[in-house]
Amino acid sequence: MIPYGRQDINQADIDAVVEVLRSDFLTQGPAVPAFEKAVATYCGVQHAVAVNSATSALHIACLALGVGKGDIVWTTPITFVASANCALYCGATVDFVDIDPPTYNLSVERLAEKLGEAEKYGKLPKVVIPVHLCGQSCDMAGISALGQQYGFKIIEDASHAIGGRYNDEPIGNCRHSDITVFSFHPVKIITTGEGGMALTNNVELAKRMRLLRSHGITSDEADMHPRPPEELWNYQQIALGFNYRMTDIHAALGLSQMQRLDEFVAKRHAIAKRYNRMLSSLPILTPWQHAVSYSSYHLYVIRLQLNKINKTQRQIYEAIYAEGILVNLHYIPIYRQPYYEKTGFSAGYCPQAEQYYSEAISIPMYPGLTEAKQDHVLNVLRKVITS
Ligand SMILES: *Cc1c(COP(=O)(O)O)cnc(C)c1O
Numbered sequence: 001m002i003p004y005g006r007q008d009i010n011q012a013d014i015d016a017v018v019e020v021l022r023s024d025f026l027t028q029g030p031a032v033p034a035f036e037k038a039v040a041t042y043c044g045v046q047h048a049v050a051v052n053s054a055t056s057a058l059h060i061a062c063l064a065l066g067v068g069k070g071d072i073v074w075t076t077p078i079t080f081v082a083s084a085n086c087a088l089y090c091g092a093t094v095d096f097v098d099i100d101p102p103t104y105n106l107s108v109e110r111l112a113e114k115l116g117e118a119e120k121y122g123k124l125p126k127v128v129i130p131v132h133l134c135g136q137s138c139d140m141a142g143i144s145a146l147g148q149q150y151g152f153k154i155i156e157d158a159s160h161a162i163g164g165r166y167n168d169e170p171i172g173n174c175r176h177s178d179i180t181v182f183s184f185h186p187v188k189i190i191t192t193g194e195g196g197m198a199l200t201n202n203v204e205l206a207k208r209m210r211l212l213r214s215h216g217i218t219s220d221e222a223d224m225h226p227r228p229p230e231e232l233w234n235y236q237q238i239a240l241g242f243n244y245r246m247t248d249i250h251a252a253l254g255l256s257q258m259q260r261l262d263e264f265v266a267k268r269h270a271i272a273k274r275y276n277r278m279l280s281s282l283p284i285l286t287p288w289q290h291a292v293s294y295s296s297y298h299l300y301v302i303r304l305q306l307n308k309i310n311k312t313q314r315q316i317y318e319a320i321y322a323e324g325i326l327v328n329l330h331y332i333p334i335y336r337q338p339y340y341e342k343t344g345f346s347a348g349y350c351p352q353a354e355q356y357y358s359e360a361i362s363i364p365m366y367p368g369l370t371e372a373k374q375d376h377v378l379n380v381l382r383k384v385i386t387s
Pocket residue numbers: 052053054055056079080082083131157159160182183184185194195196
């Protein structure tokens with residue numbers, strides 16, 4: 001069986017985890033700040049807050065930006081549900097901006113149009129969450145210019161994109177956003193098992209996110225409320241937070257994986273280059289790349305040109321799957337999910353997203369995909385698509 005994505009764990013990763021297991025601290029020890037520092041340095045950002053998932057990072061990022069009841073958050077429909085759910089956790093409502101046909105990322109033109117309309121009705125978003133689909137950056141300069149004009153904040157959901165670059169700078173430097181979020185789930189670029197991180201250059205946002213990841217509790221004297229001097233207060237809860245902490249076991253794995261981040265992304269590029277070349281004769285579209293983007297290539301999505309193929313998308317998907325190649329679909333437009341349809345969305349809302357959904361298939365892409373395995377994938381694809 002060949003999965004669409006999988007982790008790459010070496011002896012150094014295992015040793016790093018074992019070392020924590022033998023140490024004094026399994027959580028709230030030195031590995032978490034060391035991992036945060038390594039990611040912040042790599043990305044060229046001031047502050048990094050490690051948490052137990054990207055979903056948690058998105059939640060506390062929204063809360064830190066003040067998202068609450070009555071607020072509106074916009075994102076792309078072609079993403080994992082967590083990009084939208086974070087706003088609902090805060091009591092806000094979510095709306096979707098259609099995608100840009102060549103990159104499959106949130107379209108800046110559609111965003112500009114929708115903002116113009118929303119302004120008329122007093123329904124402007126408080127936060128917009130662009131997602132760097134497959135690891136290719138959104139047009140962040142365009143989105144942040146609109147943010148300045150319309151006054152919304154920006155959270156980059158870069159769950160796919162650590163190790164990627166935009167305009168020759170690392171994704172995660174928050175040049176065009178308030179907060180950037182990474183995921184360290186095993187299918188992503190580097191892993192901690194489960195884990196995530198929120199990055200920012202704003203010290204206040206970093207402080208609020210640190211508070212929220214650990215119950216809203218502080219032991220910093222400067223933040224504590226005055227109490228009579230004879231009372232003992234070794235900590236105070238000053239906000240309603242959560243237990244979203246990352247453990248040192250997870251952080252040690254992440255820190256060890258950071259050493260091979262560039263190598264992982266280079267391998268993904270080599271695989272993509274080979275796919276691009278070998279797939280050029282089939283009736284499919286390979287991933288188009290913007291000149292200013294260096295993708296982390298979390299995913300390799302092909303688009304079927306169904307008018308030139310004798311089968312449906314579902315038939316092709318199932319035929320490849322039946323050969324032991326565990327292809328996937330990233331993603332069904334979020335608003336088509338039954339939970340979101342219940343809130344009033346229906347088919348047809350974002351035509352480009354739906355067109356993409358009806359043609360996309362993610363084929364295997366991970367550093368451990370050997371040329372022999374990739375050749376097998378290519379042979380199966382050729383057979384299924386052309387027969
Ligand atoms: C994986 C993913 C998430 C959620 O990440 P977790 O770490 O599993 O919570 C959020 N957004 C996108 C785009 C993702 O791919």
